[in-house]
Amino acid sequence: MFAVLRQQIASNKQVRSFSSTGRNNLRFIFLVHDQPDEDALSRRLAVRQKHLEVALPDKRSGYIVTGGAILDSHDSKNMIGSSMVIEGNSEKEIWERLQNDIYCTGNVWDMRTAQLIPIQQFGYTTSNACQVTAQCKVNGPLLIEFANAVTSRQPTESTWQNQVKEWERIILAYYRSQRLYRLNLVEATVPGASPLFDNTKIKRVLNVTFYSGRLSLETLEEIVNEMVRKGLAEWVTDSISSSKSAARTQALIYWRKPEEWSSLLWTWINEQGFNNSIMTVYEIANGEAAEGTDFYEMDTTVLIKALEVLSASGNAQIFTGTGDVDSIGVKFFGI
Incomplete structure (x- = not known):
């Protein structure tokens, strides 16, 4: 050949x-x-x-x-x-x-x-x-x-599941490489807005019809739904609105799950000697000691979810307060 x-x-x-x-x-x-x-x-x-x-x-x-x-x-x-x-x-x-x-x-x-x-x-x-x-x-x-099978919603269930697996892998790899944490489905489905879902070189987007020029929000939502079901993503809900449309416009992408982040954080706390210390969420993610770590400048919501895992295991206590999320305090206990 x-x-x-x-x-x-x-x-x-x-x-x-x-x-x-x-x-x-x-x-x-x-x-x-x-x-x-x-x-x-x-x-x-x-x-x-x-x-x-x-x-x-x-x-x-x-x-x-x-x-x-x-x-x-x-x-x-x-x-x-x-x-x-x-x-x-x-x-x-x-x-x-x-x-x-x-x-x-x-x-x-x-x-x-x-x-x-x-x-x-x-x-x-x-x-x-x-x-x-x-x-x-x-x-x-x-x-x-x-690969059009990856870009168009497949009608056969078995083929669709394979398609979802491919997109899961691609999304996680891309978000890890770019250190991204949030996917806004509305913004991502605007033609030309996303290098991940829209390929302007061949005018191909994630859509239902080949070369339609229209990216399908519904298909992307289905993919994210599957990721949520597998613990690879989580819908970000609006506390003010409980409507389905409001709850399905943004998702956290877990290229590391909160449990994995909590393990990294706990190792870092012990290595830095921050046991029995109180730190703010901002200090943890943006402080000088965090520079060079995988969680440096990470999304605050994802960080808090990781801290909640530490709290549930008895390794930390979270003080919410009345200020913004960056000022939330966390006390880490000794080992």
Whole structure:
């Protein structure tokens, strides 16, 4: 398969789409458009929006990307770049294919950890035929731009559950990498407002109809509902209004659950010697001692939920007072 692809590229033939299922049911999807270069070894490929329609003829199913890399050496108007998706059951096999057959250099975005990983870390050597750009650091989770099954609400329940799992992983990875804690569904579903749910390069958004240009608030709400059910998120309710619409516009995203945050806090308290001390919520999250910690400048509501876990276990006492939430006091007991 790879030999055929390279031969077509070398002969300057345009490759509208190329896909195959190899051994062990590994699936490889190539979306390329040959752009000849003076140096054949550094020839750049680009895929236009219309070529996606060739690769995704069934717009209600499409593909779900479970692992892959975006190779972006081209940023011309209406182009995605030198792009490739590799999907499979073995991470080792994926990386070996990536190195041996496509000859990439630089960094690769790992969607599961939301990190840029030097491909040399895997013990491989690479040539300079194409470059993975720093743009992946921002748009890494948008590897799903090739996967319509991830962007359109699937009618089949089993497929929908797989879709939800993919979005859960992508949302958690993105929020962890950006250190975000709140998802405003209304703001996120405004076209062009969210790099996570709206891909302006190919005019694809999380919606019910393919290329409708309308992002579905209902679909995103369903996804968040599933995350809430699994303890990965929590709806932020308005104490003034009890209506369903008011209660479903904003959610806390738990890329670490309150129990996990409380464990980190308790370890920090003991290491810093803050036992039997009283601190404000602001001091805990924004004080000098907190600099460099994972909870530095964290969302106040999430912090309070973690402190409530410590309080329930008898390791802390919370003094609410009458001021703002940042002035809430917390006493940590000794060990």
